Amino acid sequence: MSQDTKHNQQHSQKHNNNAQDNLSDSESFPASTTSHVQQNDDANDTLSGNHEKDNLAHSHTLQHSHSPEDTHANPHTDSHHPDDHIKATEELDNDDLPEEISEEDKETIKKVASDDNLSQAKSYASILVEQVIHAKETFERSLGSLFTSAFTAGLEIGISFFVILSAFALLNDVLPSRYAMVLSSLLYPIGFIIVVIGQSLLFTEQTSLLSLPVLNKIEPLHKLLRLWGIVIAGNIVGGCLFAALMVGLGLHMHLFTDHAIDAYAEHILGFEWWVIFGSAVLAGWMMGVAAWLVTSARDTLSRIVLVSIITGSIGFLGLHHSIVGNIEVFSALLYGNTVSLWHYLIFLVVVLVGNTVGGVVFVAVLKNRTFLFEIERVKEQAAEARAEVDRRRF
Secondary structure, three states: OHHHHHHHHHHHHHHHHHHHHHHHHHHHHOOOOHHHHHHHOOOOOHHOOOHHHHHHHHHHHHHEEEEEEEHOOOOOOOOOOOOOOOOOOOOHHHHHOOOOOOOHHHHHHHHHHHOOOOOOOOOHHHHHHHHHHHHHHHOOOOHHHOOOOOOOOHHHHHHHHHHHHHHHHOOOOOOOEEEEEHHHOOOHHHHHHHHHOOOOOHHHHHHHHHHHHHOOOOOOOOHHHHHHHHHHHHHHHHHHHHHHHHHHHHHHHHOOOOOHHHHHHHHHOOOOHHHHHHHHHHHHHHHHHHHHHHHHHHOOOOOOOOHHHHHHHHHHHHHOOOOHHHHHOOOOOHHHOOOOOHHHHHHHHHHHHHHHHHHHHHHHHHHHHHHHHHHHHHHHHHHHHHHHHHHHHH
C-alpha cells in the first residue's frame, strides 16, 4: 500500500471520528456533569452577564446566521427550492454565527436550534430560527419583487372564492341556504394551498413571520410597517382585479348569479363591527399557527394537509379573513346590490387590524418569548453543571 493511500485512509478515519464525536455531544447534552467541562471552558464571561446581554447576543445571532452573501438570492426572482428555508438549521455551525458572539452563546444557540435528526419532529427553537431567517430574506427583497409576489397572491387567493361561489350557487338549488353556505366553504383551502406552496406573499400568513426580526431587534419597526403596506397593497389590488375580471366572467358563464354574490356578502357583513373584529383576530391567530405548522413540516404533502385543515376550519366557521374577504365584499360592490363603498372600506380596515392583532400578539410575541426562555434555561443548566464540577474539584 502506498504512502498516499495510507495518508488518505488516516485522514478519512479522523474525519469520521470527529463527526461521531460532534453528533454524540449534540445528542447527550446535558447527559452528565463532567461533559460540560470542555463545552463551557470559555463560558465564564457570558454566564456572569446580565439578561440584556443574552438578548443582544441572541438578536445578533439571528441577524447574521443567514446573510445575503450566503444565499446569493436574486432580489427579483425567488429561485429557492420550496424546502430550502425549511432546512436552514439542519447544519448550523460556528461559521454561520458572527465573531462577536462568545463561544458559549454559539453553543447555546446551536444546542436549542440544531435540527440534524430527521427522524424526529423539529424542535421549537429550530422552527422559530427558520422563520426568522426566512423573514430576514423577505426584508432584503426589492420593492418590485415584494409587490409582484403580493399581487400574485391576491390573484391566486381569489380562486378560493370563485370555486366557493360556484359550489354555493349549485348547492343552493338542492339544499337550504345555510347548509349550502357551510358545505361550499369547505373549498376554502384551494387558493391558500396555491399561495403557500407557491410561496407568494399573503399578508395574513406573513403577519407573524415578518414581525419576528423586529421583536428580536434585527430590523426596525418602520421597515416592518413599510413591508406590511406593500404586501397589503399588492394583495388588495390583485384581489380587486380578480373580482372585476374573473367574477364577472363567472356571471357570464352562468356559474352563479348576482343574488349568490349578495348572499355571500351578507354572510360576511351581517354582524356588528366588534364581532367582525373578534372573528378577524381569531382568523389571524389561526393563520399565524398555519405558518408555524408549515415551517414545522418536512415535506410538501404534510404542508398541504396542514394548510387544508387550518384554512378549511376558517372557512367552515365563517371567520373573517382580510384578503379573501376583500374579494368577497368587493365583488358584491361591483356586481351586487347590497354593499356600498363605505361599508366595503370600513370592513377592510376592521378585518386588517383584527388579522394583524391575532397574528402578532397570539403567535409571534408569545412564541418568541418562549424561545428566549428556552435560551435562558439552557444557559442555566450549563452554569449549574459547571458549578457542580467546581464544587467537586474543591
